[in-house]
Amino acid sequence: MTDSPPLPALRIRGLAKTFDKPVIAGLDLEIAAGQLYALLGPNGAGKTTTLRMVAGLAKPDAGTIHIFGVDALRDPLAAKAITAWLPDEAMLYDKLSPLEYLAFVAGLWRMDPQYAAGEADRLLHWLDLWEQRDTRCEGFSRGMKQKVALAGALIHDPQLLILDEPLTGLDASMARSVKDALRAQVDAGKTVIVTTHILEVAERMADRIGIIGGGKLLAEGTLDELRESAGTAGMTLEDTFIRLTDPAAHAVTAI
Numbered sequence: 001m002t003d004s005p006p007l008p009a010l011r012i013r014g015l016a017k018t019f020d021k022p023v024i025a026g027l028d029l030e031i032a033a034g035q036l037y038a039l040l041g042p043n044g045a046g047k048t049t050t051l052r053m054v055a056g057l058a059k060p061d062a063g064t065i066h067i068f069g070v071d072a073l074r075d076p077l078a079a080k081a082i083t084a085w086l087p088d089e090a091m092l093y094d095k096l097s098p099l100e101y102l103a104f105v106a107g108l109w110r111m112d113p114q115y116a117a118g119e120a121d122r123l124l125h126w127l128d129l130w131e132q133r134d135t136r137c138e139g140f141s142r143g144m145k146q147k148v149a150l151a152g153a154l155i156h157d158p159q160l161l162i163l164d165e166p167l168t169g170l171d172a173s174m175a176r177s178v179k180d181a182l183r184a185q186v187d188a189g190k191t192v193i194v195t196t197h198i199l200e201v202a203e204r205m206a207d208r209i210g211i212i213g214g215g216k217l218l219a220e221g222t223l224d225e226l227r228e229s230a231g232t233a234g235m236t237l238e239d240t241f242i243r244l245t246d247p248a249a250h251a252v253t254a255i
């Protein structure tokens, strides 16, 4: 008997969404489990819209979304149970301390309080927030709030972690600690999807990169594969990105 191939962490087919104009128009995207995937695209390309639909926060006009085989549109609760979404602006209850916030989030997931408290301790130590565990979040810097939100996203041990611009506005040391946390998730077998405009981050961190534009996937692959398809061998991701997203270059390349 042969083993069936592992389920992709995310499988999107024919996704479409129109606001006052079409934003996503027949997007196909498949992300294998256990990697860090960077989703890139020009401003307004629809990255956040796509990931909000994956996270169940916006409804597609057409298409399908499967998360580890779970149909996210038909069974959103099951999909959400294995997914975490971290928006670019951390949404926290500022009056709560990190410990209180994590207990609150764990309660929403109906986690056993004792187990959740252990997980909160582990996450707060790991993200270097232990000293501030009892301090209200309202006085925290953007980076500290981002880390508390990240701890909240991780408390229910999601298989798929989706982060929208997680490093924007963070200083070097805070960015390093968030990057290390994301890499550790992948090393532990989880799948991480990030959007970023910091191409150096994608270049250094991502196992694979997808570039969307014009409502579709323009190109997808490892950095070397993207360079090859763009004819930018030996050049930076920035050169490759600009070449692939140039509206004058009508190439649609999926590797």
Ligand SMILES: Nc1ncnc2c1ncn2[C@@H]1O[C@H](COP(=O)(O)OP(=O)(O)OP(=O)(O)O)[C@@H](O)[C@H]1O
Binding pocket: 019, 020, 023, 041, 042, 043, 044, 045, 046, 047, 048, 049, 050
């Ligand atoms: N709720 C909404 N109502 C109307 N239009 C929207 C809504 N959300 C997004 N849009 C529009 O959809 C388009 C794609 O936006 P989206 O935020 O998904 O792009 P993005 O690729 O994440 O951009 P950026 O890199 O600038 O964050 C934009 O033109 C935006 O104005």
